Amino acid sequence: MTPVSHRVVGRRVETADVVTLQLEATDGSRLRYAAGQFNMLYAYAVGEVAISISANPLGGGPIAHTVRNVGSVSRALCGLQIGDTLGLRGPFGSDWGLDSAAGGDLVIVAGGIGLAPLRSVITQVIAERDRFGTVEIVIGTRTPEELAFKAEVESWRARSDLSVHVTVDRATPGWRGTVGVVTTVLPRVHCDPAAIALVCGPEVMMRFTALALMERGMPASRIRVSMERNMQCAIAQCGHCQLGSVFVCADGPVFTWERLEPLLAVRQL
């Protein structure tokens, strides 16, 4: 699968090591995707990396990717400026399945950069707010400085039809909000067992979040998590992303906890 050339039409520095790029295809084509899917982004002469889409799929605007600088490719991507081009192939993988959640409550839990794929879903939910019941959003970061999409999170907080909880592992001067990992907030969150939970963050955070949600009475089948694995082909052919019988690139990245829990229970599977 050959990438399509995309131009950076918007760039926002989110935190010290996170940048959001807004992209438009140079051939004018438009990508159709669902919240939760990812693309392979290519930096010239460096390589490709899997990055989830952080834009509203219904927004009609440029596609957005929020990239954390953790390796050579993501560093090159973070360094791109408006007007620069990159390669994009996708979209790949499963999505958050928002349609199947319509009519019910949502509990959205993000850890760190895990907010990026969930921002895609949150912006879509806001655009179609009537389709859902209560919407609880829990966002955890290590420090207040590491919170991405700050202005947007503030605008979500300001809405009466969303309930937004931000917590940090470690407060820094000036922080007056909650301190503690996301699971310390979960007991305070409205959580109907019939709700759908969407969870993305580090693996250990997702595990503890899923356990905490199950303690609140949610079945594992209603908890959806987005997995990270080494992805190279993104089309179930290179083998890198396998987890048991699952190809995370094609069968995931979004799985129910019911499907994932037994796989993650085996160390180094």
Added chain:
Amino acid sequence: MAGPSGTTLALDGDGLETVIAAVRQRGYTVIAPTVRDGAVAYEPITSAAALPRGVGDEQGPARYRLRERDDDALFGFAAAPSSWKRYLYPPATTLWRARRDEHGTLLFDESAAAVPRYAFLGVRACELAAILVHDRVFAGAAHPDPTYAARRRELFIIAVHCGSPSGVCFCTSMGTGPRAREGFDLGITELLDTATPRYIVEAGSPAGLELLESLAASPATVQDLEAAQAVTDVATEHMGRHLETGGLPEMLQRNLEHPQWDDVAARCLSCGNCTMACPTCFCSDDVEAQAPDGETSARVREWASCFSHDFSYIHGGTVRETVRSRYRQWMTHKLGTWWEQFGTSGCVGCGRCIAWCPVGIDITEEAAAIRASDGRGRGSA
């Protein structure tokens, strides 16, 4: 025994030469076994004279040797070290190239390599099964691999049913051989009951039938057909290895924490030889290859091994940090999870991983050892 056509011919050595000529005349490059550096290798040939006459092999754990046979057999050996996969799924393939136009905008060109037309002569039943496995992985996928699909479409397969299985063969256990049943254009049985070998050739496809009908040769007699069947019947009795496949995926699944994984990990060098030799292993890395002039950069897919430490690397570390977990991944994939992914076993019983493991680790023995104490390593997955 006979192909769908009912046409089966009996040829002598010269007749085999005319088959090769007829295939070449149809524009194919014939790849066939030949002896190279003390081993059988699948290489381009132009004549039957290049086939390994009177050559047999001895294979065992960490062992491969050629031996002299006391006959003139041209196919008197089992699976060669390097499988056919490198012709359909080359060790390195350029996927696409990136360049910049005069404004600096990135452009992408799909790699458009010429498609070779191969005729594989001497494909064993297990090897044919391996090609059918790769068909599912690469051609039956949601995004078919263009290189594989194009080469595969052009491929002409001349299977040779096995008469001389080696000490590491277990195709009967895997239900893949020693007689190829489907997927070939021509199927050949070598008969060694006369002073010089004879070849019973059946058609397995319309293309094979067309070729057979172009040859001036006599049809096989009922006795010939019986003799051909006897060759593989005898081979069935001479398998070097056995693997109990009943309930195998489930058996492995409930033993993911079995102590045998520690045992094998203490021996395994994590060298990845088994994955390179295996005809069905398909893992690859995508790597970047910038042209020396800096004007273009190519994305190249290269064979990779799940045994390498960074194969499962994600930011923060490697998922399968231990050799134990990597051997477990490989073996449970081959014999277990492959079924769920592709509806077939990932192992066809060729024995290459046994012969080419430098420390002689034997997949059949490892599986048997786990089964012998089934339940000692309950995993929850």
